Amino acid sequence: HVYAQPGEYIVTLVIATAGGCSSSSTQLVNVSQPSGCQASYRYYPIDSLNMLLSNTIQFVDQSYGSPELWFWNFGDGTTSYEQNPVHEFAQFGEYMVCLTIYNLDSTCYDNICLPVWVGNPAGGCQATFTFFPADTLNLLVSNTLQFMDQSSGNPIFWHWDFGDGTTSTEQNPLHIFPNEGSYQVCLSITGADSNCFSDYCKQVWVGNTAPGCRAMFYYYPADSLNQSNNIQFADQSLGNPTEWLWNFGDGITSTGQNPLHLYQQPGIYHVCLAISNPTAQCYDTVCHEVSVNAILDSCENVFSASVSGLTATFDGSMVSGDTASFTWEFGDGYTATGNQVAHTYIIGGLYTVTLTTVSTRGCVFSSASMIFLGDTALVQTIQGTIRAGSLPVSGVVLLMPQGGIWNWGAQTTAIDSMGVYRFEGVMPGSYHLLAVPYSVAGDTMAYLPTYYGNVIFWEQASAITLGAAALAYDIDLVACNGIIPGDALINGNI
Incomplete structure (x- = not known):
């Protein structure tokens, strides 16, 4: 619609369905505000530990154009003239919150109204995220951060504000910051259900991670018999991290400190742990190859030796009991095959005997031991x-x-x-x-x-x-x- 002249107009939208359902919504619209003046704000629950049950909302002005006066209408019959007010709503629900900005010489005037959900009645809709340096080989000078959405409530729209004047609508953006330092990064999410709307901000430190900050972990099968796909991971990191992001190498991730993860199949997995502590400027990532369900153990062989004079008898076997080929090297230039062999040396002495096995799985393993033959x-x-x-x-x-x-x-x-x-x-x-x-x-x-x-x-x-x-x-x-x-x-x- 093209208005004939600037001013404030009350705009109403009325909808109706063939089934007799009707509804209307009204907003105050300001037309042709002066160039460079634009109202904008964000908000988040004050109680960051219990967002779903918090009625108290922090509103933060993010307007452009250097306004000097602010007027908030919280949609519940109360108002405020503060720039960044904290408001406690009486009940959970949706409120149309409007911010009007202007200055004393009338060169700046604008208005914005947004639906604000208090107490998150949609249930489980909560924005949150983690991040880690993308350059894992050069963490101390990396200005590129990988952000990972960790929100609940199945959002379908994401809006990132990186605090450096740039934004993104990707779910998991990779962002290059212009300089080292601290940035306030905010994520806003919206779900397919309009009841889902949430905002989350945290301080992000870029580059020059603190000394003594090091990601480390170990792991072991949850089954004491070491024959389990259920692996317990244990964080051993330095630098007092407060956030953890695990990638288990099978498409599954976790933000727990010491997660227990069930793999669907045995195998070798590339597992990575990213840690962060924004307050201490600590960020680091480490990756290891993790063997699940003792795949490597099935490759191992053992053997025993008995000596009589210059003749030694050897008996080899696979730890797993798998079928395999056996090749012996007796340390004097001679070889033999088979799991049980005997060999007579020409002269006595100390010899290194090596057994190499190739299992039916194609796994090659070698073990060695020393034997002494001759005059003790x-x-x-x-x-x-x-x-x-x-x-x-x-x-x-x-x-x-x-x-x-x-x-x-x-x-x-x-x-x-x-x-x-x-x-x-x-x-x-x-x-x-x-x-x-x-x-x-x-x-x-x-x-x-x-x-x-x-x-x-x-x-x-x-x-x-x-x-x-x-x-x-x-x-x-x-x-x-x-x-x-x-x-x-x-x-x-x-």
Whole structure:
């Protein structure tokens, strides 16, 4: 409709159906307001913990054009001249709330009326959202945030205000902020049923997440027998997060801190946890591959060995009982197949035996162990002194097979009051020695764990090969010069 002249007009819409149903709605319309002046507002329940039962609404003016005066009509017979009033409605229901803005020189005048639902009589219609940095590899400098709608009530329309002058109508928008800093982000939702209308705002921090903020989690089957598709996830994050968003890799998400999730099928799932604490400027994301229903365990094999002279008999099996092919490597260049095999070595000594299985599922798994054949009189004693100048040392020494074959195991012995250690009954082979000082003259930070060869890295360590005359294997501890003690984080995946 084209009006002949500017002014205020009362506009009424009347509808009627063939079945005799009729209704009308009336609004005050201002025509041809001065350019650049536009009334706008948002609102939300004051009781953020009990939105569905709150009668008290915070109204926030968001008008353009620098108005100087505000007039609110709350649709329940009460009014206000405040810019951002808080109003308590007497009952739940729908109210037509109107805001009129103007200034003293009459260059700005506008009016807007919106239906406001108090107490959410539609039931379950509540706007809320979470967010996390989109760049999970560079969280500290990422200005791009992924927003995720978490609203209830099956909304069909979304309106995002990112607090930087831009908006979006997507359900889960990806937004690039112009600068680091704090932004007030608001989400408004509307449902197919006009009774559903809700608004939610939170402070969002962009970029430069706080130090000490780190997303971490572990998981385990809820069934103690480890044969369950029901997985318990446990948040282990640092930085005191207040919000969590889990993506379980099967299309399902959760905002709980420690969710229990039931997978429909066994398998390997890419699970991600995003954490946030806007107040502490903490945002982080971590992802792990999660094995459900012991898929990996079904690949494992084990074997035993018995030795008679230079002949060893091996018996292998699958942990899961699955059918598989068995391939043996005896450590002397010879191989064999079958789950039960015997092999005669040409000379005695220490050998690494490896069993590789391929299950009917196509899963390949290898395990290894060491066996000794020959004269047990060849076993020797390894001993020496651990020194830190002339200072007394307390601690332990570890004896490990060279190359880190850990299922063979590391032996441990204590350092006595004179700094001397001793291993007896050591079979022939090549080993590394590592001295681990607990304290030197009472100082727990003065010296570092040190390998034989007086180095702190095993790649540089000197290996011990038994079979020659017994020697004293002394270690001079490396001083902890210039290292400042303090809190730190070491973490990883096994």
